Amino acid sequence: MLQIRCKNINITKSFPEGTSLLDVYQAFADEIKLPYPVVSAKVNNTSQGLKFRLFQNRDVEFLDASSGAGLRAYVRSLCFVLYKATSDLFPGSKLFIEHSLSGGYYCNFKKKGNDALTEHDIQLIRDRMQEIVNLDIPFRRTEATTEEAIRVFKERGFADKVKLLETSGQIYSDYYMLGDTADYYYGPLVPSAGYLKVWGLELLNDGMLLRVPDNHNPLQLAEKREMTNTFEMFAEKVRWDIIMRLSNAGDVNKAILKGHASELIQVSEALQEKKIVQIAEEIDRRFRREENPVRIVLITGPSSSGKTTFTKRLSVQLLACGLRPISFSTDDYFVNRVDTPLLPNGQYDFDNIKAVDCALLEEHLTKLMKGERVEVPEYNFVTGMREYNGKKLKLQGDNVLIIEGIHALNPLLTESIPKSASFRIFVSALTSVSLDDHNWIPTRDNRLLRRIIRDYNKGAYTAKETISMWPNVCEAEEKWILPFQESADVMFNSALNIEFAVLRTNAEIILSTVPKNCPEYAEAHRLLKFIHYFLPVSDKEIPPTSIMREFVGGSSFKY
Numbered sequence: 256m257l258q259i260r261c262k263n264i265n266i267t268k269s270f271p272e273g274t275s276l277l278d279v280y281q282a283f284a285d286e287i288k289l290p291y292p293v294v295s296a297k298v299n300n301t302s303q304g305l306k307f308r309l310f311q312n313r314d315v316e317f318l319d320a321s322s323g324a325g326l327r328a329y330v331r332s333l334c335f336v337l338y339k340a341t342s343d344l345f346p347g348s349k350l351f352i353e354h355s356l357s358g359g360y361y362c363n364f365k366k367k368g369n370d371a372l373t374e375h376d377i378q379l380i381r382d383r384m385q386e387i388v389n390l391d392i393p394f395r396r397t398e399a400t401t402e403e404a405i406r407v408f409k410e411r412g413f414a415d416k417v418k419l420l421e422t423s424g425q426i427y428s429d430y431y432m433l434g435d436t437a438d439y440y441y442g443p444l445v446p447s448a449g450y451l452k453v454w455g456l457e458l459l460n461d462g463m464l465l466r467v468p469d470n471h472n473p474l475q476l477a478e479k480r481e482m483t484n485t486f487e488m489f490a491e492k493v494r495w496d497i498i499m500r501l502s503n504a505g506d507v508n509k510a511i512l513k514g515h516a517s518e519l520i521q522v523s524e525a526l527q528e529k530k531i532v533q534i535a536e537e538i539d540r541r542f543r544r545e546e547n548p549v550r551i552v553l554i555t556g557p558s559s560s561g562k563t564t565f566t567k568r569l570s571v572q573l574l575a576c577g578l579r580p581i582s583f584s585t586d587d588y589f590v591n592r593v594d595t596p597l598l599p600n601g602q603y604d605f606d607n608i609k610a611v612d613c614a615l616l617e618e619h620l621t622k623l624m625k626g627e628r629v630e631v632p633e634y635n636f637v638t639g640m641r642e643y644n645g646k647k648l649k650l651q652g653d654n655v656l657i658i659e660g661i662h663a664l665n666p667l668l669t670e671s672i673p674k675s676a677s678f679r680i681f682v683s684a685l686t687s688v689s690l691d692d693h694n695w696i697p698t699r700d701n702r703l704l705r706r707i708i709r710d711y712n713k714g715a716y717t718a719k720e721t722i723s724m725w726p727n728v729c730e731a732e733e734k735w736i737l738p739f740q741e742s743a744d745v746m747f748n749s750a751l752n753i754e755f756a757v758l759r760t761n762a763e764i765i766l767s768t769v770p771k772n773c774p775e776y777a778e779a780h781r782l783l784k785f786i787h788y789f790l791p792v793s794d795k796e797i798p799p800t801s802i803m804r805e806f807v808g809g810s811s812f813k814y
Contacts, residue, residue, distance in 0.1 A: 256269040256270065256271060256272075257269065257270045257271070257272055257274065257309055257310075257311065257312055257313070258312045259274075259279055259309060259312070259313055259314075259315055260313075260314045260315065261279075261283045261286075261287065261315055261316075261317070262297075262314050262315065262316040263283070263287045263289070263316055263317055264283065264286050264287055266283070266286065268282055268283070270282070270309065272309070272310050273308050273309070273310060274308065274309055275305065275306055275307065275308050275309075276296050276298070276303060276304070276305045276306070276307050276308075276309070276315065276317075277305040277306060277446060279309070279315060280293055280296070280305065280317055283317075287317060289317065289319045290319065290321065291319035291320055291321055291472075291473050291474060292319060292320075292450070292452075293305070293317045293318065293319055293325075294318065294319060294320050294325045294328055294329050294445050294450060295317075295318050295324060295325050295328040295329075295443055295445065296315055296316060296317045296318055297315070297316040297318065297324065297777050298313050298314070298315055299313055299314055299771065300314075300771060300772070300773070300774060300776040300777045300780070301776070301777060301780050302324045302327075302328070302442060302443055302777055302780075302781060303443055304328065304394075304396065304443030304444055304445070304446065305445070305446050306394075306396065306446050307443070319473065320468050320470075320473035321470060321471065321472070321473055323470075323726075323778075324777065324781075326467075326468065326470050326473065327442055328442065328443050328444055328445055329445060329450070329451065329467070329468065329473070330360070330467050331440045331442055331443075331444055332394060332444040332445045332448070332450065332451060333451050333454050333465065333467060334352050334360070334440075334465065334693055335394065335431065335433050335436075335438050335440065335444065335693075336384050336387050336388065336433070336448055336451060337350070337352075337362070337380070337384060337456070337465055338350050338436070338438055338693060339387060339433050339434065339436040339438075340380050340383035340384045340387060341364060341380055342436060343383055343436075344379055344380060344383055345366050345367065345376075346367070347367035348364065348365060348366050348367055349364070349365040349692070350362060350363075350364055350365075350692065350693065351363040351364070351365075351692050351693075352465070352689075352692065352693050352694075352695055353462075353489065353493070353689070353695060354489050354685070354686065354695055354698075355695075355697065355698070356459075356464065356482055356485060356486060356489065357459070357464060357479050357480050357481070357482050358466055358467070358469075358476065358477035358478050358479040358480060359455070359464045359465050359466035359467050359477065359479070360464070360465045360467065360695070361459060361462055361463075361464055361465075361486070361489070362462050362463050362464070362465055363461070363462045364462055364463060371461070372458065372461065372462065372463065373458075374458055377456055377457065377458050377463060380456060380463075381456045384454075384456065387433070387434075387448045388448045388449060388451050388452075389449075390448065390449075391447045391448055391449030392433055392434050392447060392448045393433075393446060393447040393448075394431055394432070394433055394444040394445065394446065394447060394448070395431065395432040395433075396429055396430075396431055396444075397429065397430055397431070397432060398427055398428075398429050399427065399428065399429075399430065400426065400427055400428075401420050401423065401425050401426060401427060401428045404420055404428040404429075404430050404439070405417055405420050405421060407430060407437055408420070408430070408437070408439065411437060413439075413691075413692075415502075415503045415505060415691040415692045416439050416505075416691050416692075417505070418503070418504075418505025418506065418508070418509060419439075419503065419504055419505040419508075419690060419691050419788060420439075421505070422504075422505055422508035422509065422512065422790060423787075423788060431444060433448070438693060439691065439693070439694070440693070440694060441690060441694055441784065441785055441788070442781070453467075453468045453473060453474060453475065453476060454466060454467060454468075454476075455476055460486065464479075466479065480741075481741070482740075482741060483741070484681075484740070484741050484743060484746055485740060485741065485746065487746075488683075488685065488746040488748060489685065491748065492685050492748055492750075495526050495748075495752070496688065496752065498522070498526065499519065499522060499523065499526075499752050501519070501688055501752045502688060502689065503688055503689050503690060503691050503692070504688060504689070504690045504691070504755075504788045504789055505691065506688070507519070507688055507752065507753060507755075507756060507789060507790075508756075508788075508789065508790045511753075511756060511790045511792060512790065516753065516756070516792045516796070517796050519752060519753045520751070520753055520757075520792075520796050520797060523751040523752050523753060524751070524798055524801055527748075527749070527751070527802070528568075530747060530748075531565070531568050531569055531572050531747070532572050534569060534572075534680065534745055534747065535569055535572035535573050535575070535576055536576060537678075537744075537745070538552060538573065538576075538578075538655065538678050539573070539576040539577070539578060541678060542578060542655060547673060547675035547676060548676070549655070549675075549676060549677065549678045550623075550624060550650060550654075550655060550656060550676050550677075551620065551624075551655070551656045551657075551658065551669075551672065551676060551677040551678070552569075552580075552655060552656065552657045552658070552677070552678045552680065553658050553663040553664055553669070553677055553678070553679045553680065554566050554569075554657065554658070554659040554660075554663055554680045554682065555659070555660060555661055555662070555663040555664045555680075555681060555682070555736060555739070556661075556681055556682035556683050556736070556749075557661075557683060557702060557732045557736050557737070558702060558706060558728050558732065559684065559702040559703070559705040559706040559709065559806065560682045560683050560684050560702060560749055561682060561684060561705075561749035561802035561805055561806075562659055562682040562749075563659065563805060563814060564800075564801075564802045564804070564805040564810065564812060565680075565682050565747060565749060565802060566582065566657060566659045567812045568800060568802075569657070569680075570582065570657065573655060577653065578653055578654070578655050579651070579653045579654050579655070580654070580655050580656075580657050581648055581650075581654055581655075581656055581657070582656070582657035582658065582659065583631050583646075583648070583658060584658070584659050584660050585611055585616065585658060585659070585660025585661070585662050585663055585668065586634055586660055587631060587632050587633050587634045587641075588611050588612045588613075588615060588616040588632065588634070588641075589605070589610055589611060589612070589634045589641065590609075590610060590611070590612050590641070591639060591640050591641055592639025592640070593639070595607075595610050595639075596609045596610060598727075604731075606661065606728075606731035606732075606734075606735050607731075607735070608662055608665055608667055608735060611662055611668070612641075613667050613668055615632075616668055617668060617669065617670060617671055617672075619631060620656075620668075620669065620671070620672055621671050621672070623648060623649070623650050623656060624650070624672060624676065626649070626650060627649070628647055628648070628649040629647065629648055629649075630643055630645070630646065630647045631646050631647070631648055632646075633646060661735060661736050662735065662736075663679075664679055664681065664736075664739040664740070664742055664743065665735070665739055666739075666742075678744050678745075679742060679743045679744045679745075680743055680744065680745055680746075680747060681739075681740045681743035681745075681746045681747070682746075682747045682749055683698065683740070683746065683747075683748065683749065684698060684701045684702050684705065684748070684749045684750040685698055685701075685748040685749075685750050686698050686700075686701050686750060687701070687750040687751055687752045687753070687754045687755065688752055688755075690785065690788055696755070696785065699729060700782065700785070701750055701754065701755075703721075703722075703725055703778075703782070704755075704758050704762050704782060704786070705758070705805075705806040706721055706725075706806075707721045707722070707762060707765060707766070707782075708758065708761045708762055708765060708806050708807060709805070709806040709807075711765045712761075712807070712808055717768065717769075718765050718766055718768055718769050718775075718779060719768070719769045719770070719773060719775045719779075722769065722775040722778045722779060723774075723775050725778075749802045751801075751802075751803060753792060754803065755786055755789045756789040756790055756791060756792040757792050757793075757794050757797065757803060757807070758786065758807075759786045759787070759789050759790075759791045759792075760791045760792065760793060760794065761794065761806075761807050762782070762783075762786060763783065763786070763791075766779045766782055766783050767779075767783070794807050794809070797809075799811035800812065
C-alpha cells in the first residue's frame with residue numbers, strides 16, 4: 256500500500272499501487288475545502304493531470320482553476336476542444352492559437368480555400384464545442400517513442416509538431432487524443448471535456464477570441480477589454496516572424512542546426528533598432544511641430560520588459576535626430592519609506608501609486624514645461640530617504656524630457672500637462688515564438704526567465720526567491736501598469752525571436768538550484784521543461800547594446 260499525504264489538509268491515507276489522482280481526490284474530497292472544482296494537482300511539487308497514477312509514496316496537492324497551474328490545465332484542454340471542433344467542421348483548416356488578449360486567447364483560423372471567417376462559422380464552432388463538452392469526451396494521454404509520435408503527426412499534416420519533436424532530443428514523447436483527434440501539449444489536461452463549464456467564443460478582427468475563466472473567480476469569464484493597440488503590436492510580431500521565417504520552436508531549432516544562429520540574432524536586433532528609429536523620428540516630428548510640440552516622453556512596461564535599456568537606446572536615436580534628451584525615473588519620487596503604503600502582510604507596497612509623491616513630480620513637470628529650473632530628488636534605496644544631491648534640470652530649446660518608471664503612464668502623474676505635450680511608450684516582452692501552432696509561450700514566462708537570470712547574476716535573489724515573489728509582481732502589474740497600456744502612442748516588443756535559445760544557456764543551471772521540496776519547484780520545473788524545447792545558443796554574439804544584455808550581463812550601458 257502507498258502512503259499519500261494530501262497537502263491541502265495535511266492528512267495521509269493508504270492507497271493501492273496504481274491509484275489515480277482522481278481516485279485519491281475522491282477519498283479526500285469531503286475534507287478538502289477548495290472554493291472551486293478541482294482540475295489538476297501537484298505531485299511532489301510537479302504538475303500532473305488527475306489521471307496520473309501513483310506507484311510510490313507521494314505528497315499531493317489538489318488545484319482548482321484559481322491557481323496558475325490549474326488554470327493552465329483548463330485552458331490547454333479548452334484549446335484542444337476548440338481544435339477538435341474546427342477540424343471536425345472544416346477539414347483541411349488550420350488553427351493557430353497565438354497569444355493572450357482581451358480576457359482570452361486570440362486564434363488565427365484559416366479555412367481551406369482561405370474564405371473569410373464569419374459569425375455563422377463561429378456559431379457552428381461554438382455549438383460543436385458545447386456538444387463535445389456535453390458528451391464529456393475523455394482526454395487520453397499516450398506515451399510513445401518520439402519516432403512514433405512524429406509519425407502520428409506527420410500523417411495528420413502537423414509540420415509544426417514534427418519539427419518540434421524532431422529537434423527535441425527526447426526518446427519518448429506524450430501526445431493526447433480527444434476522440435479520434437490527436438494533438439500535442441506540453442502540460443497536463445483535465446480528465447475530460449465535461450470539466451470545461453466556463454468559456455466563450457467570439458469573432459475578433461479576422462480571427463476569433465477564445466474566452467477563458469477569470470483567474471480570481473473561475474466560475475465566470477475573464478473580463479473582456481478593448482485592446483486595439485495591443486492587437487496591433489501582436490500583429491507586428493507576426494510580421495516580424497514572417498521576415499525571420501520563424502513561427503515556432505521547431506523553426507528556430509532547424510535554423511540553429513543549419514548554423515544560422517548568428518544571422519537570427521543580427522536580424523532580430525536590426526528589427527528592434529529599426530522600430531526604435533521609427534519611434535525616435537516620430538517623437539522628433541511631434542517635437543518640431545508648431546502647435547503643441549512634444550516635450551515629454553513617458554516610458555513604462557511591466558517587470559523585466561527591458562524598458563531601461565530601451566530608454567537608453569531611444570536616447571541615442573533622439574540624439575541622432577538632433578534632440579538632447581534628459582531623463583529621470585519616477586522611482587526618484589518615492590515617498591520616504593516611513594510613508595510608503597503597506598501590503599496586507601505588512602510589507603512595503605512599492606508598486607502602489609501612493610508610494611510616489613505625485614504632487615511633487617507634477618509640480619516639477621509643470622515648472623519644467625514653463626522653462627524653469629528644478630532640482631530633482633534622488634531616492635536612496637539603502638536609507639529609504641529622498642535626497643537632493645544637486646541634480647538640476649531645465650528644458651532648453653532642443654531638450655526632450657524622458658521619464659521612465661512603472662507609473663509613467665498613470666494620468667495621476669501628469670494631470671496638469673497637456674496630453675499633446677507628451678509621447679507615451681509601452682514596452683513589453685512579447686513571446687518571441689510559440690512552441691507550435693497550439694502551444695503559445697505566455698509573455699510573463701518570458702519576463703520571469705529574464706528576471707530570474709538577472710536577480711541571480713546580480714546576487715539580489717535566488718531563483719527560488721524570485722519565483723516566490725512573482726505572483727505579487729504580476730498582481731501589481733494588473734493593478735498599476737497594464738490598465739494604462741492602451742493609452743500609449745506606441746508599443747514596443749522587446750523580445751527576440753531567438754531569445755529562449757539564449758536564455759536556456761543561462762537559465763538551466765540557475766533553475767536547477769531550486770530545491771525539489773519547496774513549492775517554487777513546480778514553477779522551476781515547468782520553466783525548465785519548456786526551455787528544453789529550444790536548442791541552446793551562446794550569448795557571445797548578442798551585441799553589448801542589446802536589451803538582452805540587461806538580463807544576461809555584459810551591457811555597454813551603465814544602469
